[in-house]
Amino acid sequence: MRTAVTTPTSGIPNILSIAGSDPSGGAGIQADIKSISANGGYAMAVVTALTAQNTRGVTGVHTPPAEFLLQQLDAVAEDVSISAVKIGMLGSADMARCVARWLDDVRPPVVVLDPVMVATSGARLLDDDAVRAVIDVARRASLVTPNIAELAVLIGAEPATSWAEALAQGSALAAQLGTRVLVKGGHLPGERCPDALISPQGGPEGALILDGRRVATVNTHGTGCSLSSAIASRYAATADWPTAVREAKSWLEGALEAADLLDVGAGRGPVHHFHSAVDPRMHQRFTDFAWRDTTAVRNEILALPFVAGLTEGTLPADDFAYYLQQDALYLREYSGVLARAAALAPSEDEQLFWLSAATSCLQTEAELHRTWLAREAGKRFGEGEAGPVTRAYCDHLAAAAGRGSYAELVAAALPCFWLYATVGDYVQEQVGDGVPSGSHPYADWIATYADPGFAAATARAQQIADDAHRRASSAERNAMLTAFRWSTTYERDFFDAPRVHGAGRHRPADLQEDAVLA
Ligand SMILES: Nc1ncnc2c1ncn2[C@@H]1O[C@H](COP(=O)(O)OP(=O)(O)O)[C@@H](O)[C@H]1O
Numbered sequence: 315m316r317t318a319v320t321t322p323t324s325g326i327p328n329i330l331s332i333a334g335s336d337p338s339g340g341a342g343i344q345a346d347i348k349s350i351s352a353n354g355g356y357a358m359a360v361v362t363a364l365t366a367q368n369t370r371g372v373t374g375v376h377t378p379p380a381e382f383l384l385q386q387l388d389a390v391a392e393d394v395s396i397s398a399v400k401i402g403m404l405g406s407a408d409m410a411r412c413v414a415r416w417l418d419d420v421r422p423p424v425v426v427l428d429p430v431m432v433a434t435s436g437a438r439l440l441d442d443d444a445v446r447a448v449i450d451v452a453r454r455a456s457l458v459t460p461n462i463a464e465l466a467v468l469i470g471a472e473p474a475t476s477w478a479e480a481l482a483q484g485s486a487l488a489a490q491l492g493t494r495v496l497v498k499g500g501h502l503p504g505e506r507c508p509d510a511l512i513s514p515q516g517g518p519e520g521a522l523i524l525d526g527r528r529v530a531t532v533n534t535h536g537t538g539c540s541l542s543s544a545i546a547s548r549y550a551a552t553a554d555w556p557t558a559v560r561e562a563k564s565w566l567e568g569a570l571e572a573a574d575l576l577d578v579g580a581g582r583g584p585v586h587h588f589h590s591a592v593d594p595r596m597h598q599r600f601t602d603f604a605w606r607d608t609t610a611v612r613n614e615i616l617a618l619p620f621v622a623g624l625t626e627g628t629l630p631a632d633d634f635a636y637y638l639q640q641d642a643l644y645l646r647e648y649s650g651v652l653a654r655a656a657a658l659a660p661s662e663d664e665q666l667f668w669l670s671a672a673t674s675c676l677q678t679e680a681e682l683h684r685t686w687l688a689r690e691a692g693k694r695f696g697e698g699e700a701g702p703v704t705r706a707y708c709d710h711l712a713a714a715a716g717r718g719s720y721a722e723l724v725a726a727a728l729p730c731f732w733l734y735a736t737v738g739d740y741v742q743e744q745v746g747d748g749v750p751s752g753s754h755p756y757a758d759w760i761a762t763y764a765d766p767g768f769a770a771a772t773a774r775a776q777q778i779a780d781d782a783h784r785r786a787s788s789a790e791r792n793a794m795l796t797a798f799r800w801s802t803t804y805e806r807d808f809f810d811a812p813r814v815h816g817a818g819r820h821r822p823a824d825l826q827e828d829a830v831l832a
């Protein structure tokens with residue numbers, strides 16, 4: 315069953331949202347306008363109600379006279395060829411009846427109704443008397459998109475607690491209204507977040523289940539408004555309900571994934587409607603937000619007993635030996651990862667930087683390991699078995715190198731530079747400048763990582779990461795942040811590994827017998 319669509323000569327469908335206003339911009343007409351625009355439509359808006367609300371809830375609703383609503387609707391309809399209508403909050407029975415009459419008069423080709431009754435925060439947005447009037451509007455809609463609570467109100471049942479129950483309620487509603495129903499799984503528990511397009515006629519779109527993953531974010535304010543507007547826009551463009559719903563759902567998943575990039579309010583924040591058109595990370599340096607994002611883990615690193623022991627010189631020598639031996643094993647892998655970065659680098663300059671960094675791993679940094687391990691522990695560089703953290707960290711780096719994205723690999727490699735420079739500077743600052751190598755047991759380590767040359771290499775690696783980020787696709791940018799987070803976490807665990815896995819715990823047997831105390 316297809317609904318005819320009126321396409322303006324521009325080819326850009328004119329989508330009218332009839333909805334309430336959310337001054338915080340996450341739901342209602344504000345969300346609709348963003349969603350319609352992001353989904354290729356020209357957005358128009360007729361306001362049914364003014365709400366006072368923010369990301370924490372609704373504190374007031376003001377409904378203008380129904381005559382004025384009609385005046386707005388007529389003003390649009392008399393002038394503009396409407397491709398599709400999305401209806402959201404109706405505010406009162408009067409408003410709902412006014413909209414129903416206008417629909418009968420104008421007969422827009424496509425009507426998507428999101429029967430807004432209860433906000434996610436739990437606040438009622440529609441009084442009980444209006445529910446019957448909304449059901450009347452629903453009978454005139456091409457598609458109705460209730461959430462679990464609204465579905466229950468519409469069929470007069472208790473809210474579904476399982477997907478199967480929600481599907482049964484959706485089928486009952488579709489049959490009762492004689493129109494399509496989109497059952498939404500957003501409010502059900504579980505890792506998946508499916509929706510289902512249910513048609514009262516059956517046929518190819520009889521009960522089309524659209525599986526989706528649940529995005530881990532609290533910022534879901536306005537998902538229903540955004541989805542229904544996106545569906546109206548995509549239907550106006552494609553004239554096919556399954557395609558429209560699939561495209562809208564996939565777009566919304568991206569908007570949810572990017573929601574945490576915004577910083578709007580202290581409650582359930584909005585989704586990022588323009589996640590694919592304007593990625594705010596384009597305007598920020600990767601290193602700025604990745605550094606901010608990992609502040610907590612970095613503070614944990616600086617508070618580790620290992621760092622205190624390095625600073626005070628009280629770190630047991632066998633803990634340092636475990637650490638150095640693991641680090642030697644790590645550096646072998648890491649230098650290979652840097653060589654891979656050189657192979658993928660887009661310019662000769664970056665290629666040379668990574669090659670030189672790879673060499674430095676096996677020369678300058680490793681020199682410290684070689685000397686100390688030979689002198690204090692009678693060990694050779696690269697000897698022994700990798701512990702659990704070393705293995706996990708190396709596997710993570712190898713996976714980033716293997717996947718072949720230069721941007722992701724650079725982000726995975728960066729914390730090793732940056733955190734060592736940070737810890738080196740931090741320890742140096744605590745200890746004071748110019749530690750003579752004989753007076754502090756870990757003076758050589760401090761000198762290696764608090765070295766201005768190492769700081770310069772770190773700054774160059776940061777610059778390369780920022781450049782790679784500017785060139786990266788949205789998916790690559792996500793992968794960069796994930797890779798950076800994981801490497802930061804592994805760095806923390808690596809510094810803590812002597813305490814957790816070394817010195818008499820899970821240390822390799824060969825280090826247990828001949829641990830040397832400073
Ligand atoms: N955390 C999430 N991850 C992915 N999709 C979600 C999430 N929360 C809601 N959705 C999707 O958002 C849309 C709106 O669903 P829902 O939250 O149930 O409605 P409403 O916003 O009307 O309460 C649906 O497509 C649903 O599957």
Ligand SMILES: Cc1ncc(COP(=O)(O)OP(=O)(O)O)c(N)n1
Nearest residue numbers: 334341342433434535536537538539
């Ligand atoms: C003015 C206005 N209209 C609708 C809603 C409800 O929005 P919805 O998309 O269902 O999302 P939640 O707010 O429930 O997360 C609203 N809050 N305000």
